[in-house]
Amino acid sequence: MITCLIVDDEPFAREELAAQLADAPDIEIVGQCGNAIEAMQAIGKLRPQLVFLDIQMPRITGMELLAMLDPDTMPRVVFVTAYDEFAVQAFERHAFDYLLKPVNEQRLQQTLEKVRRDLRPQPVATLAPARLEHLPCYSGQRLKVVPVPEVEYVFSDIGGVHVATAGEQVHTNMTLKVIEEKTPLVRCHRQYLVAPGAIAEIEMRSAGAEILTRTGARVPVSRRYLKSLKQLLGFH
Structure with missing residues (x-):
């Protein structure tokens, strides 16, 4: 079975695609997400082999979500878009595949055949943004979009990866x-990243x-990281 996740902020679009995929006996839909933060959590927890990803979503777009995924564990990503054919051609060379909304049944079957033929994740790094503007985080039942400039430091422990701002600490499913x-954060310790602009002094x-x-x-x-950090800040 090929495990699959559907990510789209429009419930009707998710349900319509799920109904079409229900006819494929070797496709198992393991989840549906309405935004990028939910998708990050689901991808980390469910490890789907295939993700149908909408491009135009609020706050964090499909392109930005793609950049947040660890390339070592990234699933196949099929873009689902309302772009016209001319816009699609601009990224067709890089994505594993794409589907135009409304999704055509025959075109969907062609995509599934490509997935079946090629089980290895496809390189899509050339399409992903080089830098992130936001980090998808959560605290309890709250899903939070944290702007990167607000982050002071990030650290990992037995509880996962934590993002610290001036006002709070939240959790993220992204890896260090x-x-x-x-992001502009730099390594200062095996378990810590720090924003250079947040450093007041080094003791x-x-x-x-x-x-x-x-x-x-x-x-x-x-x-291990002290020398490079001092050089970055202008100390010799």
């Missing part, structure tokens, strides 16, 4: 690796150092 590659210690942020938070710095 992807955040490091897609030198025998076993490394500690950052004091502009809001008073303390972030560890390991010896």
Whole structure:
């Protein structure tokens, strides 16, 4: 069975595509999501092999969501779009496949045949934005979109990956690796990333150092990353 996730902010569009996929005996729909934050959580938890992804969604678009996925574990992504054929041709060379809304049954079957023939995830990094503007986070039952400029530091522990701003700490399903590659945050410790603009001072210690942020938070710095961090800030 090919596990599948449908991501679209329009409930009718999700249900219509789900009804069409129901006729494929080897496709299992493991979930439906109405926005990118829900999709990030579902992809991390369900690990679908195939994602039907709407491009035009509020706050975080399908393109931005694509950039947030870890390339090492990324599923096949099929874009579902209302763009006209000329716009589709602009990214057709990079995406695994695309479907135009309303989804044509014959065209959907062609997409499924491509998926069946090629089980390995396709490289779509050339289509994804090089930098992220927001991080999809959550705190309890609240789904939050955190602008990257508001992030002071990010760290991982046994509870997952946490995003710290001046006002709160929230959780994200993104990995430190992807955040490091897609944002201005820099590595200061194996388990920590920090925003250079949030650093007020660095306190030198025998076993490394500690950052004091502009809001008073303390972030560890390991010896491995101390030299590069000092150079980044203009110290030699």
